[in-house]
Amino acid sequence: MASFGIIGSKGRMGQALASAVEEAGHTLAGGVDAGELPGPLALQADVLIDFSAPAALEANLKVARVAGVPILIGTTGLDDTNFAAIKDAAKAIPVLQTGNTSLGVTLLSALVKQAAERLGDDWDIEVLEMHHRHKVDAPSGTAKLLGEAAARGRGVYLEEKMESGRHGQTGARKSGDIGFATLRGGSVAGDHSVIFAGEQERLTLSHSAENRTIFARGAVRGAEWLIGKPQGRYTMEDVLDL
Template structure:
């Protein structure tokens, strides 16, 4: 049985993770929320899961380093500056950061990478996602994760290939672009599709999240896997040994 800390534990994902921790027979020891200082609390934990906000990432990483415990980060909306912080922290502790903790999405990203590598560049790639009306960032972290999988397979940088701002007279589709379309509404937990559009044929790889507990269970699975690992940067693909 491991002692878990959750940063952002009063949020919807935090509550789901607490339930998943109990479901797996672990101990939810510490919860930290906005304005709380995690540093004096994480000494009680074996591992911490962070689903808070990008603004809190630096403080949370410093707290995990001070406690000498692994951290799994499922916070989305991260920018380049945050990835620098993650790389620095991973020199001292095990760090797993992902745009989606679902095991199904992890496998989907793997399949997207394989498809993008196997298909010729004249197959256009489009990423479509839909989430509930309360989601604040777009495209979703999962959509970016899938786009990054496709970009990596094609040997390009997603920041160069990404096309997510189509409106008005855009002209023909840019060669080599990886397109993104975002939908928001209702209570959708998460829908993602990657479309490979060739000449007179299409392949669509999709994942549907029916309940946020799939993300919570995946986060707990990832946190369990981090226990006992050496300092370093890890992904959900490592958890599934893909």
């Protein structure tokens, strides 16, 4: 049994995490939200789970580093500055950062990478995602995670091949691009599909989240795994040994 601290505890994910921690037989050290200092919480917890906001990430990493406690980051919408802070913190503590904590999505990512490796460059890759109307970032962190998996399979950098701004007279599709399409509406917890479109055939790999509870359970599973690990940067793929 371990003690979990939740950063972003009053949000929808934070509440789901509290239930998942209890369901897994662990204890809740407490939670903090915007305007509250996570320092005391870090000293009481065996592991921190952060589903807050990109603007708070650097401060949260510093607190975890000072306390010497591992941290799982599920916050999405991160930029290059955030990733640099994660890389720096991982020199001192174990850090698991992911765009999606679902175990199903983690396996889907591995399958996408494998498909991109095995299928030829003449197969076009498109990532389609839909979320609830309240989501503020696009494409979703999960969509980017899947796009990065496809890019790794192709041996390219997603930043150089990503196409997410189609509108108007765009011209023909560029060979090798990895396209993204974003849908928002209703209360959708998260639907993702990666479409491999070849000549006269199509392969679609998909995942549908019916409730955010799956993300909370996956986060708890990842945080459990992170406790006791040496300093370094980890992913959900490491948790499932993929």
